[in-house]
Amino acid sequence: MSRIIHIESLAPKYVYSTDQIIEAADSLWLKNVDEMTRRKAIKIFKGSNIDFRRAVVPLEIAFGDLSFEEKNNIYMKEMIAYGKELLSNAIKNSGIEPTDIDYIITTSCTGIMIPSVDAYLVNELGLRGDIVRLPVTEMGCAGGTSGLIYANDFLKANPGKTAVLLTMEIPSITFQKNDLSAENLVSTAIFSDGFSCAVLKGGEGPGAHIIDTDMYHFHKGTYLMGFNLTNTGLKIVLDKDVPSTIEGNFEKIFLPFLERNKLRIEDIEHYMFHPGGKKIISMVENYIAAYDKDISESKWVLENLGNMSSATILHIFDRVSATRDIRPGDRGYMLAFGPGFMAQSILVEWR
Known part of the structure; x- marks a missing residue:
């Protein structure tokens, strides 16, 4: 690993x-x-x-x-x-x-x-x-x-x-x-x-060990997100269906990935979700709060730095590392969405 x-x-x-x-x-x-x-x-x-x-x-x-x-x-x-x-x-x-x-x-x-x-x-x-x-x-x-x-x-x-x-x-x-x-x-x-x-x-040593990864593709979702190349540059494609698509498929991405690693939602100490925008982060926050978990670092990054596309998830990881008391054996779950349409999951464990 x-x-x-x-x-x-x-x-x-x-x-x-x-x-x-x-x-x-x-x-x-x-x-x-x-x-x-x-x-x-x-x-x-x-x-x-x-x-x-x-x-x-x-x-x-x-x-x-x-x-x-x-x-x-x-x-x-x-x-x-x-x-x-x-x-x-x-x-x-x-x-x-x-x-x-x-x-x-x-x-x-x-x-x-x-x-x-x-x-x-x-x-x-x-x-x-x-x-x-x-x-x-x-x-x-x-x-x-x-x-x-x-x-x-x-x-x-x-x-x-x-x-x-x-x-x-x-x-x-x-x-x-x-x-x-x-x-x-x-x-x-x-x-x-x-x-x-x-x-x-x-190999082995101190750090956040990547235990498992996953890429989940939504069929017929290419219209949801991306860029069109125009004479005035890259023109955003950001369909209004993005939040509802994520919400409707969230458990299909999230739960099977944890289950294959013999984990429950409660077993993850640190959640790191890419905050695409206000609607998406609110949906994830409400879902995760039911299990007494929070995504405060994801919210902080969105509120103070904005959505930095691919750079956002590492900023969230950096924020978690700087502000939380992370102990050996703690687990973290990372999730981000992108064009295609797709979702990507990463499970880490600090050692």
Whole structure:
């Protein structure tokens, strides 16, 4: 098996409160729309239950009328800069050396770059020439759990080796200024830039050991979530059926996975759910509270950092590690949803 030995998070340069975002939207964007749409947008922002969001660019750029080329150039530049800082910090704070890394996975769905950011990091940080690279680009919000699952599979086959997973998302530059659809308004309200890195090792030792993983695919769900590639960039696909689809299938994902590991809901000490938005997190919270369990860290991350797509689940893991009294033998359950439509589960045990 493999084990997570360190999580490193990196905050983007700019942080804005909801009130600041509404004020900027009013002056840069909403002033040109009809009053009904303006009120609808403000209501969505205020009703998101998100207090702060972060971005790699100031709001006047995020809300600007940029071409796809301009947006993607920002994406490439910032991915390299933040990726270098993030991985450098993870190497330093986890106690490994750059040459210790055997496998590098990068997840991102908010831009396009070829070669992928991991190729630049190999050169910038002096990683080994025989390192194995895996860029994961189309898993959306489930990219963080996908990366952990792929790292676990590699390390199970290669015990004693080291993997790093970088989850890096810049949704601020996917904003569509002339799209007044509910999808664009909601995505603008809930998504936020974020970067996080997990360091994993194979074999026994201290850390959060990955005990089991699972990917569950919903048939005929491709319409629910994703991006359309347009002349003005990546246009969000976020269907109104997403919350009801998750709620209707939640037990089919959750309970069989625990049962095959001979566990009940009560046996898990630490729950880490990707908070897609207010409706989804409320549904999960109400369900889990019936078993005297809570998802306070997932709620905190959504309220204070927003939905950072694939980077969110590692931020939640980092928050759990920093704020809870975790003891040897404690178990954690991670769940995230992504385009396809799919759900991914991970069971960990701290040792």
